[in-house]
Amino acid sequence: MSPLFLFVLLTAVLGLSPDWYPTPEVGTLEASNRWRKAFNQSLDLLSQLTIPEKVNITTGAGLGAGICVGNTGGVPRLGIKGLCLDNGPVGISQTSHVSVFPCGIAMGATFDRQLVHRRGSALGRESKLKGIDVHLGPVVGPLGRNAEGGRIWEGFTNDPYLAGKLAAESILGTQGENVMATIKHLVGNEQEHFRKLGEWQNFGFKDLKAPLSSNIDDKTLNEVYLWPFADAVKAGAAAVMCSYQLVNGTQACQNSALINGKLKSELGFQGFLMSDWLAQESGVSNALAGMDMAMPGNEINGKVYWGEELTRKVVNGTLPESRLDDMVLRILTAQIYVGIDDREPNFSYFTTNIFGNPMPLPVYNNSFVEQIVNYEIDTRDMFSSNVALEGAQAAVVLLQNDGILPLKNKKTVGVFGVGSQIGPKGAYCGKNMACSDGALIVGWGSGSAYPTDYESPFEALRRRANKENVHVTGTTESWNMSLAKVIAQKSDVNIVYVLATSGEADAVLDGNLGDRNNVSLWHNGDALINSVASNGKTVVIVTTVGPVDMEPWINHPNISAVILTGPAGDYGGKALADVIFGDINPSGKLPYTIAKNASDYIPLVKQVPSDGRPEANFEEGVFIDYKLFDRHNKTPRFEFGYGLSYSNFTFTDLDLTLDSISEHLPSPPKPVPVNKHSTNTSISDLYAPAGFPLVNGIVYPWLKNDSTTGFSNVSADGSSPPAVNSTYHFANGTGDISDASGGIGGNPALWKTVATLSHTTKNNGPFTGSVVSQLYVSFPDSGVDSPKVQLRGFDKSPVLQVGESQLTSYDLHWRDLAVWDVALQSWRVQRGQYNVYIGHSSRAFVLSHTFTL
Ligand code: BGC
Numbered sequence: 001m002s003p004l005f006l007f008v009l010l011t012a013v014l015g016l017s018p019d020w021y022p023t024p025e026v027g028t029l030e031a032s033n034r035w036r037k038a039f040n041q042s043l044d045l046l047s048q049l050t051i052p053e054k055v056n057i058t059t060g061a062g063l064g065a066g067i068c069v070g071n072t073g074g075v076p077r078l079g080i081k082g083l084c085l086d087n088g089p090v091g092i093s094q095t096s097h098v099s100v101f102p103c104g105i106a107m108g109a110t111f112d113r114q115l116v117h118r119r120g121s122a123l124g125r126e127s128k129l130k131g132i133d134v135h136l137g138p139v140v141g142p143l144g145r146n147a148e149g150g151r152i153w154e155g156f157t158n159d160p161y162l163a164g165k166l167a168a169e170s171i172l173g174t175q176g177e178n179v180m181a182t183i184k185h186l187v188g189n190e191q192e193h194f195r196k197l198g199e200w201q202n203f204g205f206k207d208l209k210a211p212l213s214s215n216i217d218d219k220t221l222n223e224v225y226l227w228p229f230a231d232a233v234k235a236g237a238a239a240v241m242c243s244y245q246l247v248n249g250t251q252a253c254q255n256s257a258l259i260n261g262k263l264k265s266e267l268g269f270q271g272f273l274m275s276d277w278l279a280q281e282s283g284v285s286n287a288l289a290g291m292d293m294a295m296p297g298n299e300i301n302g303k304v305y306w307g308e309e310l311t312r313k314v315v316n317g318t319l320p321e322s323r324l325d326d327m328v329l330r331i332l333t334a335q336i337y338v339g340i341d342d343r344e345p346n347f348s349y350f351t352t353n354i355f356g357n358p359m360p361l362p363v364y365n366n367s368f369v370e371q372i373v374n375y376e377i378d379t380r381d382m383f384s385s386n387v388a389l390e391g392a393q394a395a396v397v398l399l400q401n402d403g404i405l406p407l408k409n410k411k412t413v414g415v416f417g418v419g420s421q422i423g424p425k426g427a428y429c430g431k432n433m434a435c436s437d438g439a440l441i442v443g444w445g446s447g448s449a450y451p452t453d454y455e456s457p458f459e460a461l462r463r464r465a466n467k468e469n470v471h472v473t474g475t476t477e478s479w480n481m482s483l484a485k486v487i488a489q490k491s492d493v494n495i496v497y498v499l500a501t502s503g504e505a506d507a508v509l510d511g512n513l514g515d516r517n518n519v520s521l522w523h524n525g526d527a528l529i530n531s532v533a534s535n536g537k538t539v540v541i542v543t544t545v546g547p548v549d550m551e552p553w554i555n556h557p558n559i560s561a562v563i564l565t566g567p568a569g570d571y572g573g574k575a576l577a578d579v580i581f582g583d584i585n586p587s588g589k590l591p592y593t594i595a596k597n598a599s600d601y602i603p604l605v606k607q608v609p610s611d612g613r614p615e616a617n618f619e620e621g622v623f624i625d626y627k628l629f630d631r632h633n634k635t636p637r638f639e640f641g642y643g644l645s646y647s648n649f650t651f652t653d654l655d656l657t658l659d660s661i662s663e664h665l666p667s668p669p670k671p672v673p674v675n676k677h678s679t680n681t682s683i684s685d686l687y688a689p690a691g692f693p694l695v696n697g698i699v700y701p702w703l704k705n706d707s708t709t710g711f712s713n714v715s716a717d718g719s720s721p722p723a724v725n726s727t728y729h730f731a732n733g734t735g736d737i738s739d740a741s742g743g744i745g746g747n748p749a750l751w752k753t754v755a756t757l758s759h760t761t762k763n764n765g766p767f768t769g770s771v772v773s774q775l776y777v778s779f780p781d782s783g784v785d786s787p788k789v790q791l792r793g794f795d796k797s798p799v800l801q802v803g804e805s806q807l808t809s810y811d812l813h814w815r816d817l818a819v820w821d822v823a824l825q826s827w828r829v830q831r832g833q834y835n836v837y838i839g840h841s842s843r844a845f846v847l848s849h850t851f852t853l
Helices: 003-014 033-046 051-058 104-108 113-129 160-175 197-202 218-225 227-234 256-266 284-289 308-315 321-338 382-394 457-466 482-490 525-533 569-580 626-631
Strands: 084-086 180-186 213-215 239-242 272-275 397-401 412-416 471-475 493-500 538-544 559-565 615-617 649-658 753-763 772-778 790-796 805-813 819-821 826-828 833-839 845-852
Touching (some): 051 308, 113 160, 113 382, 160 218, 160 227, 160 790, 180 256, 180 321, 218 227, 239 256, 256 284, 284 308, 284 321, 308 321, 382 569, 412 457, 412 525, 457 493, 457 569, 482 525, 538 569, 649 845, 753 772, 753 845, 790 805
Parallel strands (some): 180 239, 213 615, 239 272, 412 471, 538 559
Antiparallel strands (some): 753 805, 772 833, 819 826
């Protein structure tokens, strides 16, 4: 048994996350010339920085110390500017005149790499125009383990393979526009309940003593929850955000096994790791565990863990200066690599008024001079509007259709449901879009964005119907069915728009504390559908943040068609009208499974246990969503990957080319140490320059008094500092390098193409359109407990005319066939028989092939 495995095993048994120190240093792995150039420039800058200047780069200036949600300090004398960080991921949050793109879960349904890439570019372009340097998206955590998880709509899908591929495209798109992307949240924040102690005590959970711990075993972590982060790292993500809750008993942002061991060693992450907002619970421990940037820099109560304290801890030798240097290098290199210029933010996260306080929240800063903080720059252009529209169209999933769609030969259409009209507060319904009384545009929370022009599903349908002289009438009344019944009886066809929403735990909607209370439709949706259906042919349109229960109505004989979409942003209403009238042939596929029985979903932890320390044990292991249904032989209502078209597409002529595929990874390239030169900090550098206009409440890097510093690390004049008398000794961690490591994204051999598959895709009519094809793999039955099938490829065809065909191809990487071997602490490709399947969903395979390794 390897010492590494023994260590992992022991700590797992003891219920602790293992120690993993020290933080792997940036720049020690093979990287592109462009990256290396950025790194060398950063090294040069580093050599000129004093300790407080370095600290200023790593610590947010405090919540509201600038007009972005996150603002770092810069070093003006060297032209290093402070950064503006802003949400993400569906658009630029909390401001006007921006695109609201389809949310992650809607884009997940497109299975379209190219479209997600363009959405990433559009997000980057709009961010840059608003003066943002760091976009706080995309999201792959939550992954979507729990159907009721409040923020699952921010991510693409609960399938790690699909999530990883789409996140990578998103990052490439955004960073291609010179805006740093942030992959979040590392890792296991699958639910809102108990994510943060104070927040949930304030919700009334007085017995809570600690945030939730997501307990994830090693295999599951690698094969499921960390998997998409590997794609993101490989794509060159500038930043990673750690999450609020604990992972295996240790706060995520100070979890050395996770950050040092997994993210920075195994995955070879070369960017910087920032805390989620107020997720930092310590000072030196966070730094040693690998956190590089504190956000927003202070706690709500003004407490500061870094800033001056970080300076002090480096100066007195508690924290090695080399760790601070590494933080700085990571931030500067990412910034130079992505191409951050001198843009400045031109909007305020804190107000939608034009005039406001440029430092809105520092606690004692009352005497500010009002100035323009919102320039209301309209960032929407043809490119972003097209992406938002095409995304919304491609996100539409047709679940059932007896031929009623696309609508034809109808004279009257009845429209029903709260989801059909803009709610009473308007499309922009207030802070963080915490509302649910109208058509669902986005979920709520920091991940939302504000629509500027939004056309409701009703309006879009009416406008489109007018062209064909079809009359549309409707009601949103969903409790008293009298009017609905009259309209339904008089219409040739009825369309009911229902919804289910959720959000972040910063707002409570209809008793839902971020997470959903259940998977039912909101606003009496089930009863409304049944009432309408009992009075005529009915089409049901579900806009939802995640799986919903359809059993109360799905078998009603008058339900002719069912459509599902995620909250699809600005053009969600129009996209539905386009599909209903057949201007667009639906091609979306479910990015999750819809169960027949709500108890088949993995439940959230919503009760505080007697010790006050809630734990979510990910006992199902790698078997989430379709893998769980397959494992227990459960028939879902609609499986992962399912979705119909108005046309018939066939897949034929499967071809497979196989390389020789090794069982183990080759020994990874060894990290090559880098020489760093740091400037000598003098005592006077540690204090604010004389006359500096300090503002109360802002986080500065300078010391206020010198009584506790010890000054072991600085000299009076900066020329010859005394030797560092470090009081810190690394914990007894492993520091072992796994075979899985060695490059950006892990051992480069993980990413080697080992098999190529292709087949013919043909549109057999009767409609023009695109189709998604899916490739699943089943692993050998060799003692390793793996899912029956796993998604390992997908393709969205271009628009194919009736009768047109194309060659569809997929590349399988070595990692796509590998399992995480806990004993080896690395990946392994088992020997035995593999089956590959091409199909229309995770259960509808039409082509297959077998090979043996
Ligand atoms: C969220 C993050 C977000 C941050 C800044 C946090 O509450 O969890 O996703 O980026 O706030 O708004």
